[in-house]
Structure formats: structure tokens, C-alpha cells
Amino acid sequence: MTTTASETAATEEAPFFPAERSCPFSAPPKYTEFREAGGLHKVTIWDGSRHWLATRHEDIRAVLSSPSFSADVRNPDFPLVHSNQPEHEGGLFLRLDDPEHARLRQMLTREFSVKRTQAMRESLLAITDELIDAMLAKGGPVDLVQDFALPMPSRAICTILGVPYEDHDLFQEHANAGTDLNVSHEERARLQHKAFEYYESLVRRKREEPGDDMISRLLADHTGPDGFAPEMMPVLVGILVGAGHETTANMLGLGTVALLVNPDQRDRLRDHPELAPSAAEEMLRYWSIVSTDPRRVASEDVEIGGQLVRKGEGIIVSLIAGNRDGRAFGAGEGECPADELDIARSARHHVAFGFGSHQCLGQNLARVEMQVAWPRLFERIPGLRLAIPTDELPFKKNSIVYGLRSLPVEW
Ligand code: HEM
Numbered sequence: 001m002t003t004t005a006s007e008t009a010a011t012e013e014a015p016f017f018p019a020e021r022s023c024p025f026s027a028p029p030k031y032t033e034f035r036e037a038g039g040l041h042k043v044t045i046w047d048g049s050r051h052w053l054a055t056r057h058e059d060i061r062a063v064l065s066s067p068s069f070s071a072d073v074r075n076p077d078f079p080l081v082h083s084n085q086p087e088h089e090g091g092l093f094l095r096l097d098d099p100e101h102a103r104l105r106q107m108l109t110r111e112f113s114v115k116r117t118q119a120m121r122e123s124l125l126a127i128t129d130e131l132i133d134a135m136l137a138k139g140g141p142v143d144l145v146q147d148f149a150l151p152m153p154s155r156a157i158c159t160i161l162g163v164p165y166e167d168h169d170l171f172q173e174h175a176n177a178g179t180d181l182n183v184s185h186e187e188r189a190r191l192q193h194k195a196f197e198y199y200e201s202l203v204r205r206k207r208e209e210p211g212d213d214m215i216s217r218l219l220a221d222h223t224g225p226d227g228f229a230p231e232m233m234p235v236l237v238g239i240l241v242g243a244g245h246e247t248t249a250n251m252l253g254l255g256t257v258a259l260l261v262n263p264d265q266r267d268r269l270r271d272h273p274e275l276a277p278s279a280a281e282e283m284l285r286y287w288s289i290v291s292t293d294p295r296r297v298a299s300e301d302v303e304i305g306g307q308l309v310r311k312g313e314g315i316i317v318s319l320i321a322g323n324r325d326g327r328a329f330g331a332g333e334g335e336c337p338a339d340e341l342d343i344a345r346s347a348r349h350h351v352a353f354g355f356g357s358h359q360c361l362g363q364n365l366a367r368v369e370m371q372v373a374w375p376r377l378f379e380r381i382p383g384l385r386l387a388i389p390t391d392e393l394p395f396k397k398n399s400i401v402y403g404l405r406s407l408p409v410e411w
Pocket of ligand 1: 094239245248351353354355357
């Protein structure tokens with residue numbers, strides 16, 4: 001069972017995780033090297049602990065669909081991303097295992113169903129148009145992150161949940177500190193506390209004066225002994241707000257850059273807006289923005305990619321490495337290589353949303369947002385271009401979610 005690959009892995013040094021990208025458009029070279037060598041490899045994380053890293057598309061799907069791995073962060077061997085992440089609080093459905101995870105998750109799935117999110121298309125288009133109008137009125141150069149990529153999904157998730165958008169400075173600052181690994185322990189704790197107080201008072205207000213929104217429905221139908229613990233509601237709302245805007249915002253910024261530096265792909269999308277769904281999948285695959293997750297801990301001995309993972313050992317999967325795996329993408333006759341962008345590619349089997357039972361709850365929403373945003377942006381501002389050279393773009397370094405700090409554009 002234990003093979004040559006595992007012997008190599010046991011003796012090789014364990015480089016630091018997360019590794020840096022040497023080119024902002026490519027996977028970190030170390031992950032590519034690991035993937036091409038095959039098997040699992042050991043990495044060292046911030047607290048000095050060592051865990052397995054899976055980099056092949058096939059191995060990642062095997063890890064994420066295997067009942068032998070647990071997502072429960074209360075396990076002392078779980079590879080945490082940083083010392084004071086909210087995960088420490090545990091108990092939320094996303095950090096639980098099935099069947100408890102599935103029982104709680106299904107209380108949220110209707111809110112993010114294909115039907116519900118497709119029904120938002122018109123209102124998302126209206127938000128997109130409003131933001132484009134404001135950018136045009138302002139005149140370039142503008143920061144596309146602040147003026148478009150961030151407010152679009154923020155306004156959408158606020159509408160769904162019933163969170164006042166006027167409070168965006170607070171929740172965006174909180175979400176950003178939660179993902180930026182350069183932020184100090186103390187500062188992150190301070191912002192978490194401030195955000196918790198905000199969500200606590202919001203939940204209290206919704207309890208007293210319910211509205212036609214997701215928080216009010218959750219409080220009415222799914223809080224209590226058979227649902228979410230009432231004291232966890234502010235944490236749950238905070239996670240949904242954060243995951244609901246920060247991720248898509250980064251995708252919108254990065255996807256716009258990818259289209260600007262690949263004008264043939266931009267023109268193709270503008271001339272064929274029916275390619276928007278495949279373009280969104282390809283962007284998700286190409287960028288694979290979730291840089292440090294998913295992570296799991298083995299609850300029993302299990303073999304992955306020829307490597308024995310023992311009970312209690314932690315494992316991290318590299319979504320970017322898996323999504324750039326030439327065995328899974330670009331292997332067919334005439335297909336575009338995995339490291340290149342092809343908006344017409346059939347990329348739906350990517351793992352950018354994870355895989356298995358914890359696969360992204362908000363994926364339908366994120367998809368519609370991207371499908372609406374890019375075609376409209378380039379239809380209305382065909383001359384959109386970068387206002388600074390590509391090599392000066394401030395890509396995020398050391399962040400849980402990859403993205404751009406700002407994106408200066410003009411037209
Ligand atoms: C492009 C945008 C997005 C990307 C790339 C993304 C990525 C991911 C990934 C990789 C996971 C799996 C984590 C794991 O297995 O441990 C995940 C889970 C999750 N995502 Fe997203 N996400 C996006 C948008 C959203 C949105 C809009 C929401 C809305 C609320 C959301 C809410 C969640 C939740 C609640 C989970 C946990 C699901 C569970 O454990 O059952 N995400 N996401």
C-alpha cells in the first residue's frame with residue numbers, strides 16, 4: 001500500500017504553505033512541481049505543524065468526497081489557517097461532518113437554489129448597470145475593485161440576507177481582515193469582535209421586526225433545538241455575508257484583468273454573450289481564488305494517490321494546482337492547455353467551489369453574478385483598459401482568497 005511516493009514524501013523537506021505565486025497568473029511553482037511528481041507531499045503551516053498537500057485533480061476529488069476525512073475544526077489535529085479564525089468556535093454546519101452538516105446545510109440550500117438565484121438575474125443586471133453608470137459619470141481612471149467588483153456582490157448578498165448595505169464599510173473590513181494573512185492576531189480579533197456585535201444587534205432587530213429576507217426566515221423556521229443554535233446566528237450571518245461578497249468580488253476583479261490581457265477572449269465574449277456560462281466556469285478554474293482551503297483531518301487510515309494518510313493526519317488541497325492539472329483539462333485533441341484561458345472550454349468539473357458534501361453553498365449565486373457582470377461591463381464600456389501596466393497590478397499576497405487590492409482602469 002505505502003509506495004515509493006510515500007517514502008519520498010516522508011523524507012523530503014516540508015515547504016511552507018501557502019506558497020507564493022512567482023507569476024500572478026500561474027499556480028505557485030512548488031505546487032506544480034508536487035503535482036507533476038505525483039502522490040501527496042508534506043507542507044508546514046504557520047504554527048509549525050506539518051500536513052499533507054494534495055495537488056492532482058483526481059486526488060483532490062478523492063479527498064473531498066471521502067467519508068474518511070473530517071471537516072471538524074474542533075479536532076486538535078485539524079490544520080487551521082491562522083490562530084484566531086472564527087472556525088475555532090466550531091459548531092457551525094460548514095465545520096461539521098455529515099449527517100449533522102447535511103441536516104443543517106439543507107436549511108440554507110433553498111435560499112441559494114438555481115431557481116432562486118436565476119430569478120435574481122434582472123436585479124443583478126440593474127445593480128450592474130447602476131454601477132457602470134456611476135463609473136461612466138465619474139470618468140476614468142477608476143478603481144474597478146471599489147467601484148464595481150466589490151459593491152456588486154455586496155449589494156446582492158445584502159438583499160438576500162436583509163443586511164443594510166449602508167453598513168458595507170464594517171462588513172467589508174471584517175471580511176478582508178478575515179482573509180488577509182498579513183493582519184495581526186490582535187487586529188483580526190478586534191475586528192471580529194466589532195463585527196460580532198454588529199451582527200448580534202442586527203439579528204436582535206430581525207427577531208423583533210422580521211422582514212422578507214433570509215435572516216428573518218432562518219430565525220422563524222430554523223433556529224432552536226432542531227436548527228441553528230440561537231447564539232450562533234450572528235456568526236452564521238457574518239460567514240454568509242463574508243463568503244457571499246468577498247469571494248465573488250475577487251473573481252470579478254481577476255476575471256476582468258484576464259479579459260483585458262487576453263483581448264481575443266474579451267472580444268469573443270462580447271460578440272457571443274451566450275458564452276457567459278462557460279466563461280464563468282473557466283474563470284473559476286483559471287483563477288481558483290481559494291488559496292488555503294479546503295482542509296481536512298483523517299478520521300481513519302486512508303490511501304490517497306498511492307499515499308497512506310494515517311488517522312489524525314491533516315490534509316490540505318490546492319485548488320489551483322488541481323484546476324491547472326493537464327490530466328483533467330486540456331488533454332483532449334485540439335484542446336487549449338490547462339495553463340491557458342479558453343472561455344469556451346468545458347470546465348464545469350473544476351474544483352474551484354470544492355467538491356463533495358461541503359461544495360460551495362453559494363455557487364449558483366456566484367455563477368449568475370459573473371455571468372451577468374462581464375458581458376454587461378464589456379458591452380457598455382467596450383474601450384475598457386488597464387490604467388497601469390500589468391506588472392504593476394497589486395495582486396494580493398498571503399491571503400486566504402486570491403484577488404486584487406485595486407484595479408485602476410480607464411476607457
Ligand atoms: C466565486 C465565488 C466563490 C468561490 C470560489 C467559493 C469557494 C468555496 C469553496 C472552495 C468552498 C469549499 C470549502 C471546503 O470544502 O472546505 C466553499 C464553501 C462554502 N461557500 Fe463558497 N465560494 C464562492 C462564493 C460563495 C458565495 C456567494 C456564498 C454565499 C453565501 C458562499 C458560501 C459558502 C459556504 C456557506 C460554504 C460552506 C459549505 C459547506 O461546508 O457545506 N460562497 N466555497
